[in-house]
Amino acid sequence: MYHVPGWDAIEASLDRIESLLARPYGMSGRAVALLLLQGDDEIAGIVGAAEPEALEKIRPIVAEAQARYDDPLPYIIAVRRQEEASRITRAVLSRGAAPRVGFAERLSRIMMNPLTGIPLVLLILYLGLYKFVGGFGAGVLVDLVEDAVFVRRVNPWTAALAERLLPWESARALIAGDYGIVTLGVRYAVAIILPIVATFFIAFAVIEDSGYLPRLAMLIDRLFKAIGLTGRAVIPMVLGLGCDTMATLVTRTLPTVRERLISTILLALAIPCSAQLGVILSLLDGHPLGLWVWVGVMGGVFILVGALSSRVLPGEAPSFYMEIPPLRLPRPANVLIKTYSRVRWYFLEIFPVFILASVVIWAGQMTGLFDRGVALLRHPVRWIGLPDDAAVAFLFGFFRRDYGAAGLFDIKRAGLLTGRQIVVACTTLALFLPCVAQFLITVRERGLRTAVALSAFVFVFSFSVGFLLNKVLVFWAVPL
Amino acid sequence: MRRRFGRRTRQAAPSDGGRRIVIVGSPNVGKSLIFTRLTGAYAVVSNYPGTTVEVFRGWAHVGGERYEVIDTPGMYSLLPVSEEELVARRILLSDRPDAVLHVADAKNLERMLLLTLQLIEARLPVILVLNIIDEAERLGMAIDVPRLERELRAPVCATDATTGRGVDALRGRIEEYVSRARMGRH
Structure with missing residues (x-):
């Protein structure tokens, strides 16, 4: 049934390893043996702690098995498993009429083709980020909350209360001064961050649920490879344009420490957040050439620092494979639930x-x-x-x-x-x-x-x- | 030092010997939706001890029994590459689940089976959940579920978690599976 040449020898090694294992490990002895053959450090550590003498005997078996093959054992084992999966799939799966190239498929190709995809990213960033988050969230909503809630009510109340209850100037400043806990800390979190982040998460959930992000990741993967990242890092980078703090939190979803570090550097340096973008764009208003110089320098720094840090930091270049789900119309209920739970999570963190x-x-x-x-x-x-x-x-x-x-x-x-x-x-x-x-x-x-x-x-x-x-x-x- | 700034300090609940379902699978196959369908909205989010990986826990009633349901971070293989996969495997091996739901994307059966085969090899109590089945059907795919069950010698369920299709059947399979395992044990 198996077509991997010499698989019998691996079976024999597996049997020998399995017979040496006496302790339970939460899974079958065969599975433990397979992981040991594949050089799994954590499992080797667990076995070594539970029965060190067994591990000593297993090590030469693994080395002996590897010596038979030019390819690494994990590869051989993966090939054999792949064959089994292909066989079962052939037995149970039948395909009907090939799906026709519909509107969704055509749109999907437009998104991933660099010629059409890059203008589309810019358009989406402009509408979703600049107009919706920057204009509506950071503009209209922030003004509303900050003015109606804080400037008119909370700040004067807090100031009056502090005046009455706290006889020390320094204590009053701590609570209600220009940079006080209520007047700056709470106000900033509630009146500025909350509306920006909420609108950002709405835009992000719509983009995410539509299935656009994996396509963007494919589009940008080649550029990101040059700076030691993969298309996967597109998510923290896009998030960074909303809020770098949140994006730094999200870098933990990247698979290697190296990628996490490079993204953290880029976020700290070259990705301006939406709060900054808003003010900077208005500062450069009336200096169109200046705006291009600014964009050019930021883009250049992003690529330069990324490329440098990927040369300097040790570690392998990451590999990237992402599945492309179909494009879907986002469901408003899902978008709202997602937004709510993310805003809540983020707010509690921040x-x-x-x-x-x-x-x-x-x-x-x-x-x-x-x-x-x-x-x-x-x-x-x-x-x-x-x-x-x-x-x-x-x-x-x-x-x-x-x-x-x-x-x-x-x-x-x-x-x-x-x-x-x-x-x-x-x-x-x-x-x-x-x-x-x-x-x-x-x-x-x-x-x-x-x-x-x-x-x-x-x-x-x-x-x-x-x-x-x-x-x-x-x-x-x-x-x- | 690391704990000081606003980190939620709730830790993963210790094992208490109750019934337990663990959900595994690669990212973006609808694990969390299956989790929500089984448990309702309430979930406890905690960092897996010693890591920054978040693990969701909730409770489900299946066939009159209360189960703790654990939604693990995405994993592609039992041989871990990322921290998330390592955490998912630790949960699988240490929490002694009564059922392991491998949530898979029905559209990509072949790739998904790689993990299913490993879970079966490890003799974990696997139920294969072929999720997003409606999209597979829309692409003209048909999966012979009874045949797949015979090939794998494990229960298989087709679901569409966005609409809830097949989730009741899944509950039935869990109940059946756990009670049969219990019979076998006595």
Whole structure:
């Protein structure tokens, strides 16, 4: 029945291994033997702990079995299993009329063909992200919640309450100050993150349920291979355009540590979140050439850093195979349930982080560390040709990515920035450190050392790019 | 250090000797939908101890018995490549399930059988769930389920979890299977 040459020898090895195993392992001895033959470290560890003398006898059997074949044993075993699966499938499966090439199939091909697929991605990003999340979520909804709930009600109430109950100025600042737990932490989580993330998850669920993501992954796979990732990483990257913190959490779905690390780096550096995108796009409004310079530099950095880190980081290039499900019309009920459970999950993850962030800012202001930070940041800010005031925007950019950009916006409105300075500032700030929430999540997912090293790299890198960009723009006297 | 920031601290419930169903299968075959169909909406999400992989647990009543249902992260093979697969296998091997539902995409029977064969080889109490059967049918595929059961010597069920088709039959098969296994044990 089996066509793998020399399979009998493997059967004999399996029998010998099986007869050496005396303990139960939650599965048949044959399955344990198969896994041992395939070099499964975890199972070898378990067997070694339970009956070390048996493992000692099994090791030479495995080596002996491998010596018979040119191909690795896992491959031989997979081939033999594949044959069995093919045989059964032939016996039970019959195919009727071949499906005709319908509208869904044609659309599917349009999505995966680079010529038509790339414009389509841009269109989907524009409508789904820029218009729906950026315009409706980050614009209309945020204004509504922030103004109606916080500015009018919660903030004044909290301030009044703190005034009455807390006799100490510093305690009042902690709760109700400019960066207080309620006035910044809770407000930011509820009034800004919640509407943006909710609209983003709605758009994402619609895209996901339609079956578009695997097609996008196929389209982008080749580009991503060059930077050490696969099409699978498309999901955290697209999520990053909504919120990098959330995307950093989602990198845990990538199969290898290496891919997780590369994606975390790219998210921290080169993927601006929707909050940032909104402000940056409005900053560059009226500088069309500047916008293209910005897009070009961000895209270049994304590819350059990805390619470099995939060369530098040890590990094999990942392989990627993704099944392409059929295109379907998303069901509204499924979209809503998905959105609800994701928003809930995300909110519970992120809420404590924002509270913590406002405590950190409060401590920074109380101890004067903040002022010192601004003073220190003035130097790199000067190197990249920006006015001193921009240092404050950069420091706040670490606490709220969009707040940093919003700070620049004020400076621009005051007429203190030239076109060149705006482009340099937008680029540097978009590359600059991720927000404090993303930093904390990076600590959680990748460990403290990696997170700190990553931040140091991002800090130096962003200002270096800003410095170079400024020099280049000055040198060629690009009219911005 | 890692636990400090807002991580949910609920851990996977310890094994309590109750009846247990484990759902396995590759990603995107509708495992979670089968899970929801069996358990209703309520589920406890917890990180598998020592990992960042999330595991869903819920409860189902099948034939008057209460089962703990565990939805494992996606796995392609018993030989793990990713952390998710490792966790799924640990659950399979340590939780002593009364039934293992291998949820498979009916459209890709051949590829799906690779895991089914491994689960059967491991002598786990497998029920093969051919999910998304409606799409397979729409593509003109017909699967001879009784013949497949004879080939595998394991129960097979065709379902469409989005509409709920075949889920009641699945409950029936679970009940049958578990009670037969219990008879065999005595």
